[in-house]
Amino acid sequence: WLPLALAQTDPLPSWNEGPARQAIVDFVAAVATEGGPDYVAPGDRIATFDNDGTLWSEQPVYVQLAFALDRVRALAADHPEWKDAEPFRSVLAGDLNAVVASGKKGLAEIMAATHAGMSTDAFEQVVADWIATASNPRTGMLYTAMIYQPMLELIDYLKANEFEVFIVSGGGIEFMRAWTERTYGIPPQNVVGSSIRLEYVETDTGPVIMRLAELNFIDDGPGKPVGIQSHIGKRPIAAFGNSDGDFQMLEWTTSGSGRRLGMIVHHDDAEREVAYDRDSPVGRLDKAMDAAPAEGWLLISMKDDWKTVFPGR
Amino acid sequence: WLPLALAQTDPLPSWNEGPARQAIVDFVAAVATEGGPDYVAPGDRIATFDNDGTLWSEQPVYVQLAFALDRVRALAADHPEWKDAEPFRSVLAGDLNAVVASGKKGLAEIMAATHAGMSTDAFEQVVADWIATASNPRTGMLYTAMIYQPMLELIDYLKANEFEVFIVSGGGIEFMRAWTERTYGIPPQNVVGSSIRLEYVETDTGPVIMRLAELNFIDDGPGKPVGIQSHIGKRPIAAFGNSDGDFQMLEWTTSGSGRRLGMIVHHDDAEREVAYDRDSPVGRLDKAMDAAPAEGWLLISMKDDWKTVFPGR
Ligand SMILES: [Ca+2]
Ligand SMILES: [Ca+2]
Numbered sequence: 207w208l209p210l211a212l213a214q215t216d217p218l219p220s221w222n223e224g225p226a227r228q229a230i231v232d233f234v235a236a237v238a239t240e241g242g243p244d245y246v247a248p249g250d251r252i253a254t255f256d257n258d259g260t261l262w263s264e265q266p267v268y269v270q271l272a273f274a275l276d277r278v279r280a281l282a283a284d285h286p287e288w289k290d291a292e293p294f295r296s297v298l299a300g301d302l303n304a305v306v307a308s309g310k311k312g313l314a315e316i317m318a319a320t321h322a323g324m325s326t327d328a329f330e331q332v333v334a335d336w337i338a339t340a341s342n343p344r345t346g347m348l349y350t351a352m353i354y355q356p357m358l359e360l361i362d363y364l365k366a367n368e369f370e371v372f373i374v375s376g377g378g379i380e381f382m383r384a385w386t387e388r389t390y391g392i393p394p395q396n397v398v399g400s401s402i403r404l405e406y407v408e409t410d411t412g413p414v415i416m417r418l419a420e421l422n423f424i425d426d427g428p429g430k431p432v433g434i435q436s437h438i439g440k441r442p443i444a445a446f447g448n449s450d451g452d453f454q455m456l457e458w459t460t461s462g463s464g465r466r467l468g469m470i471v472h473h474d475d476a477e478r479e480v481a482y483d484r485d486s487p488v489g490r491l492d493k494a495m496d497a498a499p500a501e502g503w504l505l506i507s508m509k510d511d512w513k514t515v516f517p518g519r
Numbered sequence: 520w521l522p523l524a525l526a527q528t529d530p531l532p533s534w535n536e537g538p539a540r541q542a543i544v545d546f547v548a549a550v551a552t553e554g555g556p557d558y559v560a561p562g563d564r565i566a567t568f569d570n571d572g573t574l575w576s577e578q579p580v581y582v583q584l585a586f587a588l589d590r591v592r593a594l595a596a597d598h599p600e601w602k603d604a605e606p607f608r609s610v611l612a613g614d615l616n617a618v619v620a621s622g623k624k625g626l627a628e629i630m631a632a633t634h635a636g637m638s639t640d641a642f643e644q645v646v647a648d649w650i651a652t653a654s655n656p657r658t659g660m661l662y663t664a665m666i667y668q669p670m671l672e673l674i675d676y677l678k679a680n681e682f683e684v685f686i687v688s689g690g691g692i693e694f695m696r697a698w699t700e701r702t703y704g705i706p707p708q709n710v711v712g713s714s715i716r717l718e719y720v721e722t723d724t725g726p727v728i729m730r731l732a733e734l735n736f737i738d739d740g741p742g743k744p745v746g747i748q749s750h751i752g753k754r755p756i757a758a759f760g761n762s763d764g765d766f767q768m769l770e771w772t773t774s775g776s777g778r779r780l781g782m783i784v785h786h787d788d789a790e791r792e793v794a795y796d797r798d799s800p801v802g803r804l805d806k807a808m809d810a811a812p813a814e815g816w817l818l819i820s821m822k823d824d825w826k827t828v829f830p831g832r
Binding site for chain 1: 696750
């Protein structure tokens with residue numbers, strides 16, 4: 207009776223029957239069936255997931271940007287000079303348009319002021335403290351509650367079938383590592399992301415690793431396959447994204463030989479989340495959606511394919 | 520009778536009784552005993568191993584340098600200009616002293632000519648083909664046979680006690696990844712090393728990741744804790760090295776709070792391997808040996824602590 211009981215436990219209860227769910231189940235069965243034509247040894251069952259917009263909500267602004275702006279506010283008392291200096295003045299005045307208008311230079315200054323100049327341990331603590339209470343301005347929900355229940359089930363389903371699951375995100379690697387294990391069950395060593403340069407420094411109270419205000423690596427677009435190669439050293443057989451920033455990760459994954467799976471979370475559910483794609487400044491999905499049919503990438507419709515969006519809702 | 524049978528199976532049969540073996544067994548028991556004062560959750564049982572001189576022999580020259588020199592010879596027919604250009608002329612003439620005299624600039628040229636300008640897949644194949652037959656000039660043994668049996672047992676012992684084991688080496692990350700899984704049972708994603716820059720390139724026959732002739736990261740000395748933070752994102756609780764290049768990795772590991780283990784393989788066995796430490800240009804062990812007593816790092820004597828050095832010998 208045991209196999210029957212196992213078979214009756216649906217590993218993907220938040221997914222509706224449909225082509226997306228079917229593609230996942232068929233793919234996993236194919237690569238996990240020993241002796242089958244598509245069999246892949248467990249050690250090579252590598253699956254990579256984008257984070258923003260694929261595992262959690264990214265609207266109205268990336269959570270890490272919300273963190274940076276909150277940090278400017280929290281640190282403002284120690285920086286009286288910010289009252290008269292852009293882009294900080296606009297952040298403190300709540301003028302997000304002016305912050306955006308400050309461009310890459312302004313954003314780099316905000317990142318340097320909020321993400322660098324401290325040890326990795328100190329930064330981890332700051333992020334962990336912030337994420338414990340920070341909430342989405344639109345919904346009032348904790349950011350860590352606005353994760354996608356169907357994707358959590360997918361991660362667990364892959365792990366149960368001896369996949370090793372990685373996050374591969376344009377977001378900051380240490381920003382994510384502070385909470386991904388608790389939130390998704392994905393530990394720090396399985397998180398790949400953008401990074402600033404680190405330096406090992408001996409101090410009177412022992413060594414620390416300092417975060418320098420210098421960009422090290424951008425894990426987005428063509429950077430994603432490079433980040434994958436650098437951190438994992440194996441080509442994934444399955445990849446999940448939601449925007450054009452995932453184009454090359456999907457391409458690198460599905461152009462390998464043997465059976466592959468590439469899927470794109472399509473934000474088409476205005477009622478339960480936010481509907482956006484080609485015209486969104488955050489998480490734009492345009493080129494990858496055009497390429498999907500020819501590349502064999504399947505869209506996941508949040509509206510049609512998901513019974514539930516957020517856990518417990 | 521099962522616990523007794525398990526207890527009777529020595530997990531470290533190639534280790535002699537003595538302080539090194541005892542320190543390992545005591546440490547593992549301490550961190551793996553639930554409810555004990557030194558207990559560490561399995562997810563935080565991170566152990567890092569240097570490679571050259573810690574897991575395999577590094578004398579008379581680093582294996583990766585032997586690979587580079589062999590590649591120059593193999594590629595010479597396609598590069599007639601090398602006959603008249605240093606450092607290649609000296610490599611082809613077998614004049615290793617002149618190669619060494621060419622310094623960092625010469626070595627960088629050799630590395631660029633042999634390690635870059637090809638895809639990651641092509642490089643992996645070249646390394647795999649080479650390591651399958653390449654042998655140590657002094658012993659005639661395959662390089663992959665000159666690995667340390669006691670360290671293999673240690674890796675397996677740690678894994679059996681729910682440690683996650685990583686290589687953290689000054690050697691090239693992709694040079695190692697081509698053979699570490701087969702040789703040590705350590706997969707590519709658990710290998711941290713020095714790297715050159717990578718670039719994702721679309722070609723007519725699909726995408727490739729190209730290896731550029733540009734240094735990206737040196738995973739040695741103070742680079743080791745940085746490589747650990749970048750790839751693992753957790754501080755190890757145990758680290759194993761053999762030279763001054765491991766000083767900061769040992770320091771970073773053992774200066775963390777809670778129970779820690781730092782050990783140094785001491786090459787003091789001229790009969791079964793090679794005896795060297797303070798004066799060796801390859802794998803110099805000087806500053807770390809001086810610091811060991813105060814830092815609580817234990818030396819592993821190859822001569823006294825190891826029953827066997829190489830597998831099957
Ligand atoms: Ca995204
Ligand atoms: Ca070494």
